[in-house]
Amino acid sequence: xxxxxxxxxxxxxxxxxxxxxxxxxxxxxxxxxxxxxxxxxxxxxxxxxxxxxxxxxxxxxxxxxxxxxxxxxxxxxxxxxxxxxxxxxxxxxxxxxxxxxxxxxxxxxxxxxxx
Amino acid sequence: xxxxxxxxxxxxxxxxxxxxxxxxxxxxxxxxxxxxxxxxxxxxxxxxxxxxxxxxxxxxxxxxxxxxxxxxxxxxxxxxxxxxxxxxxxxxxxxxxxxxxxxxxxxxxxxxxx
Numbered sequence: 404x405x406x407x408x409x410x411x412x413x414x415x416x417x418x419x420x421x422x423x424x425x426x427x428x429x430x431x432x433x434x435x436x437x438x439x440x441x442x443x444x445x446x447x448x449x450x451x452x453x454x455x456x457x458x459x460x461x462x463x464x465x466x467x468x469x470x471x472x473x474x475x476x477x478x479x480x481x482x483x484x485x486x487x488x489x490x491x492x493x494x495x496x497x498x499x500x501x502x503x504x505x506x507x508x509x510x511x512x513x514x515x516x517x518x
Numbered sequence: 519x520x521x522x523x524x525x526x527x528x529x530x531x532x533x534x535x536x537x538x539x540x541x542x543x544x545x546x547x548x549x550x551x552x553x554x555x556x557x558x559x560x561x562x563x564x565x566x567x568x569x570x571x572x573x574x575x576x577x578x579x580x581x582x583x584x585x586x587x588x589x590x591x592x593x594x595x596x597x598x599x600x601x602x603x604x605x606x607x608x609x610x611x612x613x614x615x616x617x618x619x620x621x622x623x624x625x626x627x628x629x630x631x632x
Contacts, residue, residue: 436619448623494561498619506552506621508562
């Protein structure tokens with residue numbers, strides 16, 4: 404069975420600074436996708452970034468980038484130039500390739516951006 | 519990104535009654551939808567995976583007869599909480615999966631059973 408682990412329950416960062424959120428996962432499969440989702444106080448889940456396992460290049464979306472280490476089964480999220488609106492709970496998620504794979508979430512990391 | 523609409527956003531019902539929650543993908547066809555339950559400050563717990571035209575696959579520990587899931591079309595899945603009790607009070611979230619494996623989420627439903 405696949406598992407996703409986020410070992411940082413809470414983190415804080417000063418506005419404009421950079422912060423990295425950690426995520427590890429476990430699977431015996433080789434074809435899968437990894438995601439980071441953001442859940443602000445509104446509780447609406449928002450897709451931040453995705454990574455296909457077959458791609459070696461790390462995904463980047465504006466101020467958000469990932470460090471994908473397939474051999475180590477690690478998938479960290481780096482937020483650059485942190486903004487107050489980045490304050491939210493962040494979830495790392497995993498799904499197998501194919502149309503019916505489950506979307507499994509880590510425990511979440513609450514990020515507080517301080518002015 | 520794709521849009522998923524979940525309705526209602528908030529519902530209060532009496533103990534013993536049933537409540538239906540709808541999840542619609544508005545601008546894409548979703549062969550797979552997921553239903554989650556989330557407690558405050560906790561992660562999303564997968565309840566079941568719903569595939570269009572077939573029976574839902576429930577996670578271990580989730581009562582099939584209590585949480586009825588129907589995925590009648592490529593754009594609609596429903597979750598019915600039957601004979602609701604106060605312990606069923608929670609935040610329920612649906613998501614719909616696109617062809618490239620991205621999942622988009624509804625706004626969530628806060629269920630309160632009194």
